[in-house]
Amino acid sequence: MANRPRYTLEQLEQYFDRICLPQAKRIFDVSTLANDDQKLRFLNLLQKHQLCKVPWENLTQHYSWHRTVNVQPQHLFTKIVRNAGRGGYCMEANHFFHTVLLSLGFDVYMAGARIHRAGGEYGGWTHVVNLVRIAGVRYLLDGGFGPQGPARPVPLEHGVVSTQVAPAQCRVVFEALKQNLDQTQRVWVYEYRIDRTEGREWTAMYCFTDLEFTPADVESMNFAPWLNKKSFFSHRVVAVRFTTSKEVSREDANDAGARNHGVGYPDEQAMEGEIDGSVSINQDVLKWRRNGEVVFEWKFASEDERVRALEMYFGITLSEQDREAIQGTTTAIAAANIGLSF
Numbered sequence: 003m004a005n006r007p008r009y010t011l012e013q014l015e016q017y018f019d020r021i022c023l024p025q026a027k028r029i030f031d032v033s034t035l036a037n038d039d040q041k042l043r044f045l046n047l048l049q050k051h052q053l054c055k056v057p058w059e060n061l062t063q064h065y066s067w068h069r070t071v072n073v074q075p076q077h078l079f080t081k082i083v084r085n086a087g088r089g090g091y092c093m094e095a096n097h098f099f100h101t102v103l104l105s106l107g108f109d110v111y112m113a114g115a116r117i118h119r120a121g122g123e124y125g126g127w128t129h130v131v132n133l134v135r136i137a138g139v140r141y142l143l144d145g146g147f148g149p150q151g152p153a154r155p156v157p158l159e160h161g162v163v164s165t166q167v168a169p170a171q172c173r174v175v176f177e178a179l180k181q182n183l184d185q186t187q188r189v190w191v192y193e194y195r196i197d198r199t200e201g202r203e204w205t206a207m208y209c210f211t212d213l214e215f216t217p218a219d220v221e222s223m224n225f226a227p228w229l230n231k232k233s234f235f236s237h238r239v240v241a242v243r244f245t246t247s248k249e250v251s252r253e254d255a256n257d258a259g260a261r262n263h264g265v266g267y268p269d270e271q272a273m274e275g276e277i278d279g280s281v282s283i284n285q286d287v288l289k290w291r292r293n294g295e296v297v298f299e300w301k302f303a304s305e306d307e308r309v310r311a312l313e314m315y316f317g318i319t320l321s322e323q324d325r326e327a328i329q330g331t332t333t334a335i336a337a338a339n340i341g342l343s344f
Contacts, residue, residue, distance in 0.1 A: 006217070007075040008105040013083070017102060020083045021051035022270040032107045038137040045108070045134060045141070046154055050244075050277055052099055052145050053153065054268060056082055057089035057316055059241035064333045065324040073224045075101040075217075087317030089243070092129050092146030093224045097217070099145050100132050109135040114219060115192075115210040123181045127223050129208055130215060133158070142174060142192065142210075148242045149280040149291065150194045150207055158190060167244070167279055169197040169294050179209065196294065239308070239333050241316055242282040245290065248275030267317055281315050283308065286335050288315065305335045 009017065011030055018028050032041050063069050071094065072078075078098040081088055089095050096112065103110040115129035132143040134155065141155035153166050158174055166172040172194050178185045189211050193204040249272045279292035288311050290298040302308045309325060312318040328334050 006104060007101055009075070009079060009101060010105075013079060014102070014105060016083050017079075020086075021048075021055040022268070022273045023047070023051050024270060030106065041108075041136050042141075042155070045136065045143075048103075048106075049143055049145070049154055050246075051273060052102075053244040053277065054246055054273060055243070056095060056098075056145060057087070057241050057243035057318075058091060058095055058146050058148055058151075059089050059316075059318075060091050061088070061239065061241065061312075061318070061320075061324075062090070063236070064239050064328050064331065065320050067323070067327045069327075071224060073097050073217075073220050087312070087319070089241075090146070092144075093220055095146035096130050096132055096144065097220050099143070103132065103134060103143075111214040112216075112220065113210045113213065114215040114223065115208045117208045118206040124179060124209055127219075129210075130220055130223065131210055142190075144192075147207070148240075149244075149282055152192070153244060153277045156192070166194060167277060167291075167293065171195055171197075173204070237332065238285045239328075240282070240284055241312065241318075242280055243316060244277050245279045245281055245292065246272055246275030247278040248272045267315070283311060283315075285333070290315075302335055305329075308335055 014030055015028075027044075027047060029035065029044055032044060035041050035044065062071055071091070072081075073093050075097065078090065078094055078101070081094070082090065082098055090098065100110060100112050110132055112130050113133055114127045115131050116124035116127060117129055118124055129147070134141045134143060140158040142152060142158060143155050144151045150166075150170075152164070152172055154164070156164050156172060156174060160176045161173060163171050163173045172192065174190050174192050176188050176190055178188055179191075189209045191209045192207045194207050195202050195204050246268060249268045279290065279294075279297075281288065281290045286302045286308065288298075288300040288302070289296055300307075300311060302311065305325070305328065309320055312320065
């Protein structure tokens, strides 16, 4: 067995508190479950809580003086579990979740992924996903891609369609990449479409292989988004988390009651609902989509409004020092923005 970092029982307890997992549903060793169906149900439950409580975000690059992303598991535990509301970009969120799954006894490994570009080709290794094997079937889990990512474990079965957030759908296909010289090689391609209308085309999001990526690979890939000035991570403040059907829509962003309820939201009661959408911050705009429709939109007029939105909708409270770190940079609200849409 490879010597990989794992979280202790005490740390797993703190993690369950962080994601609002009810006491009655907490399991610390999946080998104690009676059968594989129970393992899969628990995996689905964990993925839902992870997606709704641990956002995909790049705040460290913009709201910190050091602007350094550390993907070591113990640092990630401190950042994500002990700092309410915080998450991370793909290398952080998925490496953290990988360590959680490994600590719980799941048969899991990480795989590197290439993001699909607008021109039709794929970039380099700039993403990582988790693959969990249960009863001989591997499942794709991804908590670090954004609103088009899988909302639940997706079986690695060619062409099998799964519901993403209704009416959107997702699937994986096993095929050759057009940009490859060797067309005998096949990779898994994760695809997404916004509705199930017959004939609606699928859009490739990213591809990945069966090759296991190690923590050393994650360390190496972690430098790419921050050193590449063409990456939108350098030009945009982004944050995304999935939402549930039992969350209360806050139509009025200035409502004091909503603001007070927003810290650490959603709570345990709201987590009883099913995933029905996502709330996202894309530089100076917050959007809440439910079942494919935008139900609330907030255009920020100032840094104070964006900071307040992070607290209300993500439970993230930035320190005064962190808030000062963004002043004078191109991603401060008053600066010019570069277009990108979720």
